Amino acid sequence: xxxxxFRTHGAVLTILLAAVLGCGSLSANPSDVVxxxxxxxxxxxxSAGSVRLVLKGVSVPRxxxxxxxxxxxxxxxxxxxAGLVAxxxxxxxxxxxxxVKIDITHALRRWQQKNRDATQLKVRIVPYxxxxxxxxxxxxxxxxxxxxxx
Numbered sequence: 280x281x282x283x284x285f286r287t288h289g290a291v292l293t294i295l296l297a298a299v300l301g302c303g304s305l306s307a308n309p310s311d312v313v314x315x316x317x318x319x320x321x322x323x324x325x326s327a328g329s330v331r332l333v334l335k336g337v338s339v340p341r342x343x344x345x346x347x348x349x350x351x352x353x354x355x356x357x358x359x360x361a362g363l364v365a366x367x368x369x370x371x372x373x374x375x376x377x378x379v380k381i382d383i384t385h386a387l388r389r390w391q392q393k394n395r396d397a398t399q400l401k402v403r404i405v406p407y408x409x410x411x412x413x414x415x416x417x418x419x420x421x422x423x424x425x426x427x428x429x
Contacts, residue, residue, distance in 0.1 A: 312416055314404045315352075316423040320397060326358075327427030330387050332358060332402065334379040336421030339363055341370035343416065345406045349381055352401040355391045358383040373417075380426070400425070 324330060332349050339345050344365040349358040359381040366374065391397070402423060406413045 281383040297318055312406060312412070312414065312418075314420055316402050318400045318402060318423060320400055320426050321427055322426060324389070324425065324427050327384075327429065329382060329384045329428045331426045331428065332383045333424050333426045334361075334381070334404065334420045335377065335423070336419070337363070337376040337379045338373040338420075339376075339406070339418045340416070341366045341374045342368050342373055343413075344408065345413065345416070345418070346408070347379065347381070348405050349383065350403045350405070351378075351386070351390045352403055354390075354393055356386055356393075358386045358390075358402065370427075 321327075329379050334347070337347070342365050345363045347363065348360040350356065351358055361381045362381050363374070363376065363379070387400075390400070404420065404423075406416050406418055
């Protein structure tokens with residue numbers, strides 16, 4: 280009896296393992312998870328006391344804690360991040376945030392030193408769970424803008 284139960288559980292575990300390993304081909308396209316924006320650099324950005332990257336209309340699953348990491352491209356520089364907490368593991372549906380603000384003041388100044396003549400900033404937003412990017416996440420952001428503050 281015990282051997283039959285082990286064989287059944289072993290077969291189930293083998294099927295589950297095969298399903299998990301096979302999911303690699305079914306994973307979401309990374310470009311669906313990564314969001315990119317090209318933003319105009321405001322004229323007063325150099326004299327601003329601080330600069331925030333403002334993401335508007337951000338929707339993430341209610342049951343998934345997410346860290347949104349922003350990077351400048353060309354050249355690539357880490358700009359900053361913002362964490363969004365999950366409501367609970369059992370929560371269903373999306374959590375919609377009207378704005379998510381990321382302070383990018385110091386990193387943007389470093390980027391500007393390498394790109395003195397730039398009029399635009401290309402930004403990539405990637406969702407993370409801890410130190411690892413989340414490869415499959417249904418999330419969205421309506422728009423992004425730079426917000427200088429005195």
